[in-house]
Every structure is written in C-alpha cells, then in structure tokens.
Amino acid sequence: MQEENISRQQSLAIIESMINKAKNQFSENGFAYLLWGWVILFCSVSQYVLQYVMHQPKHYLVWMLTWVAAIVQVIDATKRKKRKAVKTYTDEIIGYVWMTFVVMLLLCGILVGKVLEPGQFYVANIIILVLYGMPTLLSGVILKFRPLVTGGICCWILAVLASFVAPQFIILLIAAAVVAAWIIPGYLLRSRYRRENLAIQPQ
C-alpha cells in the first residue's frame, strides 16, 4: 500500500476489507476439545468397565490421566501463545469462559465431595454434565459455530436424562456428552481452521 490521497469510496473499501481480514482470523484449531474429549471419553468408559465389569476397588485412579492432559494443554497453549501474531477479543472472551468453567468445576468438586455421602457421588456426575454445557454452548455462540451450540444443549439433555437412569450408567452419559460436545465439534473445528487459514494466506 502506498501513501497517497484516497477517495471516500476507497476509504470505505479499505475499512471494510481490513475489518473482514481481522474477522477471518480464526485461531481455534480444536486441539483442546479433541484432547479433553478423548481423555474424558477414555476415563469414563474405563471407570465404568473397572468398577462395574471388573469390580476393581481403585477404579477412580484412571482419572489421574486428566493431570497428564492438563500438562499437555499448558505446553500447547504456551507454544501457541509464542507463535501467535495477533490477539483477538474473541480469544480473550473464550479464555475467560473456560477459566470460569474450570473454577466452577473445581469448586463443585470440593463442595460436592464435602456434602455428599459416599453412596451419592453419582450426583457429582450429573452436576458435571450440567457444567459441561455452559462453556461449550457459549464458545459455540462466540465462535458462531453451531456444532458446539448443539453439543452444549446435548450436555443439558443428557443431564436431564441422567435423573431417569440407574446411577451406574450416568458415567456413560458423560462419555456420550463429550462425544457430542467436544469430540465431534473438535474435528469440525480442526477442519474449519485448516480451511479458513488456507483461504487467508497472504496474497
């Protein structure tokens, strides 16, 4: 671009073009959704098998895998932050939404663990299903990405369904929820990211 006099029509065209270029800066590649989706799916199905099929007393230890996932995500987020040439308001808002979710999840985990009797821990899984819906739906709305919105609604439908099924099957509803809310949208996000970032290569 050169330093020169421009007409008002050109001014308008420049503003429109630049805003569109910034708007198409799609930075969500679906990695976190896929990572957590597959980890939670594996943990929930494994816990069901260990607890109700193999009758292992320490079935819950499988959830230690989430700590590994958290480390992987921190490493990935640090790398992406270094590579990132632009910070958008969308990224910032989505970051806060997920931070709120993590705080709510931790607080609910601590409070529910204190309040519930050992035989009632399945209630925590229903609360988790309700909580999964919030950041998923909000991310979908912010990113204008319908599969995440649908995934968030699926979590809430499964939470309602959980009150009608036997407590041992609720863990399998969590597995179903992460497939609908994170794994399927995660793959779709990844393909959208690849498609849009290929389309806005510098001319």
Next chain:
Amino acid sequence: MLRVLAAIIQSQCLVVFKELDPILHSQLRLAVISLLISVKEADFTFIKEKTNATAGNLSVQVNKLKEAGYIDVTKQFRDNYPLTVCKITPAGIIAFDQYVKNLQTYFRQ
C-alpha cells in the same frame, strides 16, 4: 457565474474534506487502524502481511499513528528476536469512530 458556482462547490468539498482526520485519511494508516480496531493487539509482521505493505513504509506510518497518540507500540523480545506489538489507544478508537461518522455524513449527502 460558472466560476462562482465552481468556487462554491470547491469550498463545499474543502469543508467536507477538512472534516476527515488527515492522520487517518491515508491508505496505509487507515488500513492499520481498521485492522487494530478489530483485534486486541497485533504484531508488526501480522499487520505487514494483512496490509501488503513494505516494512519501511509500514514503519513510517506506524510511527505517525504513534506520534498522533492513536496507537501504542511496544518493543518486546520473543525467542531472542525483536517483536513490535501494536495496539489501538482510546484516542485512536475515538478518532476512528469520528472518521467513520464523517464518512457516513458524506455518503448521506
């Protein structure tokens, strides 16, 4: 008579032209500010890539916007490489808003 009419039109055009901020009424500076209004912050290479400008020209225009107080420019280091991060200031947002309003007024006439 025609000369008088031409002078009136010219003076009207000048009045409208004066309303547009000369700092923003430049192809590259307007492109930079339009890009920065849409994001929280962006580094120099990102702006260069999106505006298709040369590094030298962009550097000059970024400095002009900085001197006008419309953008903040921070020099950092990332992996031992220098990094220039630009961010629009509240004064830049007001100036851009006014520029767009003036354009709208012109197109409504």
